[in-house]
Amino acid sequence: MNLEELKKIREKAQKDVELRQKQARIRVVVGMGTSGIASGAREVLKTFVEEIGRRNLTDVVVTQTGEKGLASREPMVEVFEEGKPVVVYGSMDPERSKRVVVEHIVNGNPVSEYAIEVM
Amino acid sequence: MMDEIASHIMDIVANSLTAGAHNISVLIEKDNEGPLFILDIKDDGVGMDSETAKKVQDPFFSTKTGRKVGLGIPLLKGTAETTGGTFSLTSEPGRGTRIRVAFNAGHPDLPPLGNLKDTILVLAVGNPEVNFLFTYKDSSREFVLDTAEVKELLGGVPINHPEVISFLSKYLDEHL
Numbered sequence: 001m002n003l004e005e006l007k008k009i010r011e012k013a014q015k016d017v018e019l020r021q022k023q024a025r026i027r028v029v030v031g032m033g034t035s036g037i038a039s040g041a042r043e044v045l046k047t048f049v050e051e052i053g054r055r056n057l058t059d060v061v062v063t064q065t066g067e068k069g070l071a072s073r074e075p076m077v078e079v080f081e082e083g084k085p086v087v088v089y090g091s092m093d094p095e096r097s098k099r100v101v102v103e104h105i106v107n108g109n110p111v112s113e114y115a116i117e118v119m
Numbered sequence: 120m121m122d123e124i125a126s127h128i129m130d131i132v133a134n135s136l137t138a139g140a141h142n143i144s145v146l147i148e149k150d151n152e153g154p155l156f157i158l159d160i161k162d163d164g165v166g167m168d169s170e171t172a173k174k175v176q177d178p179f180f181s182t183k184t185g186r187k188v189g190l191g192i193p194l195l196k197g198t199a200e201t202t203g204g205t206f207s208l209t210s211e212p213g214r215g216t217r218i219r220v221a222f223n224a225g226h227p228d229l230p231p232l233g234n235l236k237d238t239i240l241v242l243a244v245g246n247p248e249v250n251f252l253f254t255y256k257d258s259s260r261e262f263v264l265d266t267a268e269v270k271e272l273l274g275g276v277p278i279n280h281p282e283v284i285s286f287l288s289k290y291l292d293e294h295l
């Protein structure tokens with residue numbers, strides 16, 4: 001495996017990129033302060049990132065923020081979708097993250113069980 | 120609280136990101152035989168003046184002045200010092216910050232390196248606008264990942280494109 005293989009991806013993916021040019025349909029932001037990291041935020045971010053890779057969700061972007069959340073509800077994840085309320089999920093872990101990917105991101109139904117705020 | 124060196128790295132780099140860094144380098148250097156275990160993280164973020172740089176190393180000081188207490192730096196410094204190692208923070212306003220830690224690799228309280236792969240993967244694709252230079256060296260091998268090079272090879276395709284994520288995940292499994 002060699003980094004040069006990225007050039008193949010570059011040719012294949014150019015089309016999606018034009019589509020995505022406007023803006024991602026959904027933005028997922030994972031809180032990465034010290035207490036977030038200590039309670040497993042990296043595994044949560046990793047789960048979102050890998051699910052998006054695996055399911056080839058070209059219109060979803062996952063990023064991190066250093067902002068502090070509610071220490072007692074960490075790891076926290078915010079999901080931004082155009083024209084919809086922002087959903088804040090708390091006490092996330094890899095299993096919960098997979099469920100949010102399937103139910104919320106793919107099927108459009110926020111997982112109210114894990115939501116701590118809808119703004 | 121931090122049970123992996125890789126989590127400390129995630130945390131210290133999170134500070135660099137908050138400081139608006141565009142270029143961040145992370146070096147891990149282990150000597151398999153000797154007691155040397157170096158962690159060196161550099162950024163070109165906003166930096167700190169010398170008084171702030173001193174304060175942030177001491178959580179108690181911050182408490183007394185009534186500021187919100189930061190944990191990331193004191194925790195790493197604590198880990199370094201419990202293992203009989205050293206911690207240094209140098210920073211210059213407007214130029215950037217460098218944190219260099221030497222752990223004593225033989226110390227029983229030294230946490231394991233942990234999942235470096237996940238740390239690198241999520242940093243690289245979770246912050247597409249930042250260039251990261253990751254270097255891991257030990258007596259038998261050296262691994263380097265420069266995300267600026269990855270982006271150049273990708274042309275206009277973003278580093279957080281699903282196919283790139285899957286590629287990088289496999290690439291790290293294979294090479295790191």
Ligand SMILES: Nc1ncnc2c1ncn2[C@@H]1O[C@H](COP(=O)(O)OP(=O)(O)OP(=O)(O)O)[C@@H](O)[C@H]1O
Pocket residue numbers: 032033034035068134135138162164165166167175188189190191192193215216
């Ligand atoms: N790389 C950096 N560049 C500029 N300022 C920094 C950097 N790292 C730390 N700081 C300053 O030091 C403070 C303390 O950092 P520390 O990681 O200990 O706590 P924190 O990030 O504020 O909170 P947390 O507990 O979530 O880590 C930060 O709030 C920031 O002002």
Ligand code: FES
Pocket residue numbers: 032033034035036037067068069070071074
């Ligand atoms: S991330 Fe630091 S208080 Fe929650």
Ligand SMILES: [Mg+2]
Pocket residue numbers: 033034130133134189190191192
């Ligand atoms: Mg911090």
